[in-house]
Amino acid sequence: MPDAKKPNPARRNERSRHAILDAARELIREVGYAKVSIEAIAARAGVGKQTIYRWWPSKGAVIFDSFLALSDNPEQEGMALPDTGDIEADLKLVMRATAAEFADPDFEAPIRALNSEIISNPDLAAQYRDRLARPVQDAKKARLRSAQQAGQLAPDADLDLLLDVLYAPLHQRWLHRSGPLTAEYADALVDITLKAFRP
Amino acid sequence: MPDAKKPNPARRNERSRHAILDAARELIREVGYAKVSIEAIAARAGVGKQTIYRWWPSKGAVIFDSFLALSDNPEQEGMALPDTGDIEADLKLVMRATAAEFADPDFEAPIRALNSEIISNPDLAAQYRDRLARPVQDAKKARLRSAQQAGQLAPDADLDLLLDVLYAPLHQRWLHRSGPLTAEYADALVDITLKAFRP
Incomplete structure (x- = not known):
């Protein structure tokens, strides 16, 4: 039976995930890839470092997902090039x-x-x-x-x-x-x- | 008048330069770019960090020159593609x-x-x-x-x-x-x- 007073863990996870991906993109733009750390992403997103390491094995992997989230995600949406016949x-x-x-x-x-x-x-x-x-x-x-x-x-x-x-x-x-x-x-x-x- | 007992500074500089470029290439091969530091290059080459910074502004610049030294140097040698007519x-x-x-x-x-x-x-x-x-x-x-x-x-x-x-x-x-x-x-x-x- 759902309990309205307990926070929904799935929704909380989703929120944290978005915050982490947004933070990763922001930091890259501000300081460049080399200077972005997992610590900085965690601090900006307001989560613990462990939360990031639970979902991603490396800084590169977080950045990859932050980039995927930015563009139309080809894994999820059908993507097609224009076809006017020309x-x-x-x-x-x-x-x-x-x-x-x-x-x-x-x-x-x-x-x-x-x-x-x-x-x-x-x-x-x-x-x-x-x-x-x-x-x-x-x-x-x-x-x-x-x-x-x-x-x-x-x-x-x-x-x-x-x-x-x-x-x-x-x-x-x-x-x-x-x-x-x-x-x-x-x-x-x-x-x-x-x-x-x-x- | 040249003094045989004094080391030749130009020759010593040239030796240090080569040692630094060799060290940079070796370290890249062994540990990868990200983990190579100016300190490690200096230690491997047997020179002080200041010697490297006197000649190169950054790690990237040393690595660039170490790469130029590896290949035929297009700045110095005439380079030409084969021309058999075909x-x-x-x-x-x-x-x-x-x-x-x-x-x-x-x-x-x-x-x-x-x-x-x-x-x-x-x-x-x-x-x-x-x-x-x-x-x-x-x-x-x-x-x-x-x-x-x-x-x-x-x-x-x-x-x-x-x-x-x-x-x-x-x-x-x-x-x-x-x-x-x-x-x-x-x-x-x-x-x-x-x-x-x-x-």
């Missing part, structure tokens, strides 16, 4: 939006922190691939298959290679700050990729 | 070698440490671009211009974009450990890039 227009829309996100300091800060951690942490890299990169990759490939069926891409095009060629240059330019993240660059990547993989 | 064969040779280097744990460890640092350190990213990436990029572009003159690439091909499309996918696959770094993948990148940028 693969060039649809990819340019998506790539321009991606470039704009990477150019936005508020949005990119936690992703940059995550990337920095992923590079030196193979376990986190595997989590990233399985929980974030792969669902997104699958959604993109579904759109590309529809373009193949419409005769806009070669029927034998290697879609994984196509996505590497399309996205990796933008990702690297962002990661190394080696050039501006513009709509022009996004469009150029779409144009050259479609040229390489057309029928 | 752009496909030459690029496959270079891309296979690059994939093999990234697949070699001894070689890739310091580059990975450097990349991890570059991501969160804009100053180091600028150093990386100016001192390492740009000279290498220039050497690659010289080879591509020779292919343009030979009619193997479109005369109006954007060579910076070409190099992004060719290298960024391999770099990202290595950085995220998202796939094997094989000769087949290197060849596929060359094939698709040449298809995209042919006359």
Whole structure:
């Protein structure tokens, strides 16, 4: 029988979880990944360190979840790319939006922190691939298959290679700050990729 | 008048410098970037901490130089890509070698440490671009211009974009450990890039 006077543990857990993920993101933005500690996240969230360690094995894992919570969660929601029937227009829309996100300091800060951690942490890299990169990759490939069926891409095009060629240059330019993240660059990547993989 | 009994300060400096760069590389391999400290590098190299801070402003800067010392130094030596007259064969040779280097744990460890640092350190990213990436990029572009003159690439091909499309996918696959770094993948990148940028 539910007792209204006792706090609901599930709801309390959910509240703590959100507070921890919010604190992790705030601290990354304020002081950068290297200086964020589990202690600081716990203090900001108003929970004990043990609460964090009960749910997450490492700082990297909390940050990963704080990032997942920020974006549309591909584990939970169905995700799909626009499909107007025009693969060039649809990819340019998506790539321009991606470039704009990477150019936005508020949005990119936690992703940059995550990337920095992923590079030196193979376990986190595997989590990233399985929980974030792969669902997104699958959604993109579904759109590309529809373009193949419409005769806009070669029927034998290697879609994984196509996505590497399309996205990796933008990702690297962002990661190394080696050039501006513009709509022009996004469009150029779409144009050259479609040229390489057309029928 | 030189005094044989006094140690030569230039030679002593050079010896200390080498000891510091060797120590930095060894420690990265042994304990990983995050756990390497200026103190540990100084102790391993047999110098004082102040000696390191006299020459380098930060841990990232020492590691950057230790990496430059490992590879052919593009600042000092003329560097050029092979030019047999066959752009496909030459690029496959270079891309296979690059994939093999990234697949070699001894070689890739310091580059990975450097990349991890570059991501969160804009100053180091600028150093990386100016001192390492740009000279290498220039050497690659010289080879591509020779292919343009030979009619193997479109005369109006954007060579910076070409190099992004060719290298960024391999770099990202290595950085995220998202796939094997094989000769087949290197060849596929060359094939698709040449298809995209042919006359």
